[in-house]
Amino acid sequence: MNNFLAFTGPDLAFTDVLPLLIWLGTVCAVLLLGSLVPRWPRGTWAVVTAASSVAVVIQQLFKWRDIGREGTEAAFADVVSVDRFSVFGTIIVAVALGLVALVTHDHLTREGNDGPELYALFITAAMGAQIMLSANDLIVLFLGLETLSLSLYVLVASNRRREQSQEAGIKYFVLGGFASAFFLYGIALVYGASGSTNLTEIMGTFDTTFSIERADALLLVGIGLLLVGLAFKVSAVPFHVWTPDVYEGAPSPVTAFMASAGKVAAFTALLRVLATALERRVDDWRPVVWLLAVASVFVGSVLAVVQTNVKRMLAFSSVTHAGFILVGVEAAAHTGSNGMASSMTYLLLYTVLVIGSFTVVFVVAGKGDGATSLDDFRGLARRRPALALGFTALLLAQAGVPFTGGFVAKFGVIKSAVEARSYALAVAAMVAAVIGAFLYLRIMVSMWLEDPADDSSPAVPRLAGAVIVSTVAFTLFVGFFPGWLLDAAELISVYRVGAAG
Numbered sequence: 001m002n003n004f005l006a007f008t009g010p011d012l013a014f015t016d017v018l019p020l021l022i023w024l025g026t027v028c029a030v031l032l033l034g035s036l037v038p039r040w041p042r043g044t045w046a047v048v049t050a051a052s053s054v055a056v057v058i059q060q061l062f063k064w065r066d067i068g069r070e071g072t073e074a075a076f077a078d079v080v081s082v083d084r085f086s087v088f089g090t091i092i093v094a095v096a097l098g099l100v101a102l103v104t105h106d107h108l109t110r111e112g113n114d115g116p117e118l119y120a121l122f123i124t125a126a127m128g129a130q131i132m133l134s135a136n137d138l139i140v141l142f143l144g145l146e147t148l149s150l151s152l153y154v155l156v157a158s159n160r161r162r163e164q165s166q167e168a169g170i171k172y173f174v175l176g177g178f179a180s181a182f183f184l185y186g187i188a189l190v191y192g193a194s195g196s197t198n199l200t201e202i203m204g205t206f207d208t209t210f211s212i213e214r215a216d217a218l219l220l221v222g223i224g225l226l227l228v229g230l231a232f233k234v235s236a237v238p239f240h241v242w243t244p245d246v247y248e249g250a251p252s253p254v255t256a257f258m259a260s261a262g263k264v265a266a267f268t269a270l271l272r273v274l275a276t277a278l279e280r281r282v283d284d285w286r287p288v289v290w291l292l293a294v295a296s297v298f299v300g301s302v303l304a305v306v307q308t309n310v311k312r313m314l315a316f317s318s319v320t321h322a323g324f325i326l327v328g329v330e331a332a333a334h335t336g337s338n339g340m341a342s343s344m345t346y347l348l349l350y351t352v353l354v355i356g357s358f359t360v361v362f363v364v365a366g367k368g369d370g371a372t373s374l375d376d377f378r379g380l381a382r383r384r385p386a387l388a389l390g391f392t393a394l395l396l397a398q399a400g401v402p403f404t405g406g407f408v409a410k411f412g413v414i415k416s417a418v419e420a421r422s423y424a425l426a427v428a429a430m431v432a433a434v435i436g437a438f439l440y441l442r443i444m445v446s447m448w449l450e451d452p453a454d455d456s457s458p459a460v461p462r463l464a465g466a467v468i469v470s471t472v473a474f475t476l477f478v479g480f481f482p483g484w485l486l487d488a489a490e491l492i493s494v495y496r497v498g499a500a501g
Contacts, residue, residue: 015063016075016082019056019090019130021028024053027123034116035055043264044103045119046463053098053125060094068491069284078198080136081272085344085490089133089268092348096260097126099355099467104253106461110367111159117157122257125151129265133272138187138197145183145233148265149176152258152330156250161206162368168249175233183229189222192278199277206280206401223278223285227292230273233266236326237295244307247315252362252369255311259318259358260351267325267347271340275332286333289426293330296323297432304439310361313439314354320436321350327422327429328413335418341489342412348485349405349478353397356471360391363468364458377443379452387460388447390472395440397475400433405475408482 014021030045064087072083101119108114124147131144153176157169191197192440194205232239247255278285300319307313325346331339364380364387365371381388397406410433417426460468478485 013075016080017302018059018063018133019094020127022052022055022059023123023127023130027120030116030120030123032341042109042114043105043463045114046101049088049101049119049123049270050098053094053101053126053225056094057091057098063087071374074136074200077139078200079135081134081136085268085272085340086134087490088344088348089264090130090488091131091349092199092264093126093129093261095348096257096264096351096355097122099359099471100253100257100260102244102463102467103256103355103359106249106464107362109461110156111161112223118155121151121155121158125155125388126261129261132265133268135269135272136199136276138199138273138277141273142180142184142187144265145229145269146180148262149180149233152176152254152262155254155257156246157238158254159251159369162249164249165251166249169248171242171249172246173474179229179232179239182225182232183302186222186225186227186229189218189225190224192221192261193219199273200411202277206228212217219281220284223281224288226273227270227285227288230266230270231292234263234270234322234325235296235319236292236322237299237319239353240296240300240322241317244312246370247318248309252311252358252365253282256358256362259314259354263318263322263325263352267329267343271329271343274329275340280314282333288332289326289330289333290422292424293323293326296320296326297429298323298435301432301436301439304436305442308374308379309372310364310374310443311324311358313443314357314361317436317439318354318376320432321346321354321398322330323432324410324413324429325350327417330422331413331416331420333441334422337420338490339413339420341486341492342409342416344492345412345489346409347487349475350411352471352474353394353406356394356475357398359464359467359471360387363387363460363464366458374443374446376451377446378450380447383452383455383457384460387458387468390468391447392444393472395443397479399437399440403476403479405478405482408478412486 024443026048030048064084067084074080075082076277080404104118128144128147128151131147132141135141137143153169153173156172157166159165187197194202196202196205204495235243274285297320298321300316304313304316304320307316328339328343328346332343360374397404400406400410414426428483
């Protein structure tokens with residue numbers, strides 16, 4: 001009895017996972033209140049979801065400051081990393097969730113629906129993304145991946161009145177299941193070769209042991225399967241085949257969230273695994289990342305310019321952007337490179353750009369998300385000049401035109417590749433950027449120089465308009481004043497044993 005009374009539970013730092021607790025509480029409140037009191041004022045769920053994102057951003061800014069004072073650490077038996085890398089990624093995911101929640105309200109209003117289900121799924125997907133980017137253990141990483149994936153499968157197929165949405169959900173579910181299986185098998189093989197699933201322990205194993213032929217082959221196959229699983233999530237060639245169909249069929253707010261938060265989660269997980277667990281095996285995975293980057297920037301750019309549907313154009317454009325981020329990932333493999341900082345900067349800026357772009361597509365598409373062909377954008381400048389001007393700014397930023405956030409992002413990853421002496425990769429990225437620019441010019445020509453098919457003007461909902469204005473303002477602000485963002489990105493580092501802040 002005395003022993004029982006003397007029992008002391010483990011010291012769990014719940015503040016280290018406060019974003020998850022905030023979002024978990026929000027999900028429970030949304031679902032519970034939505035079921036008990038079905039009729040709430042319109043926009044309630046969007047406001048609650050956006051408020052939770054604001055709370056997470058504020059909390060993470062304080063955490064950023066605390067890490068600067070106390071240094072990086074791990075929590076919950078070393079399975080959660082608490083560092084500025086995870087904080088930066090969490091802020092990006094929270095921003096994406098807040099912006100998409102506002103657009104979702106306008107989407108549901110236009111479609112004649114208004115319920116908490118979609119918002120709950122968006123929040124659980126954000127929770128999965130946050131787990132992925134802060135995981136210091138492959139099992140925890142897999143749990144986050146599945147939480148994110150299962151939520152996205154349902155979100156993609158959420159428009160039950162549209163056949164394309166159902167088809168996209170099935171395709172994404174089947175192919176995503178295969179990718180998850182590859183990833184899980186890769187975890188098993190890496191565990192067999194190292195004896196652990198903890199990222200820092202795996203790194204320590206490679207520091208203190210000599211590889212034998214059998215274990216080395218086991219590890220190489222495991223690394224390959226891990227890369228397959230994560231390359232699917234980032235839409236890297238040749239694992240991109242699901243992207244155009246799923247992006248086109250999914251509701252536009254869902255597409256925006258997949259292209260932003262989904263990519264952030266997968267890329268941050270990829271960077272953490274490669275930079276922590278597999279840091280000593282850089283010569284094994286760097287050539288693969290190099291090939292994925294080159295294939296993605298060229299295939300995405302070439303296939304994008306031959307599309308006639310704007311959603312599919314932006315889908316292949318996202319493949320190209322994945323290739324540019326992989327350029328930064330490859331540069332991060334070189335000692336002394338700022339590839340990690342440039343990749344995270346790119347993820348933040350691309351998140352803002354892609355959400356703004358798909359919000360414009362949502363406005364033009366109309367009820368049912370049906371009007372997304374290039375012809376539907378003809379003469380948009382005459383029908384809605386302000387909307388066309390905002391979309392033009394976002395497209396120019398994606399093309400990497402100077403004085404926009406897109407230029408800062410692309411210049412950063414190419415500069416990191418040059419500093420790492422990956423000259424061929426840097427040249428390939430620049431050539432692909434020129435090819436991809438034709439895609440954005442094609443859309444702009446259709447909006448500004450071609451006659452509209454009819455005189456109808458798309459209605460711009462209030463919240464969607466606010467999202468477009470804020471994303472355009474942010475990318476122009478960063479284009480003119482990038483120093484503060486670049487300085488913050490330079491402070492990013494992943495958790496390692498004995499690392500300091």
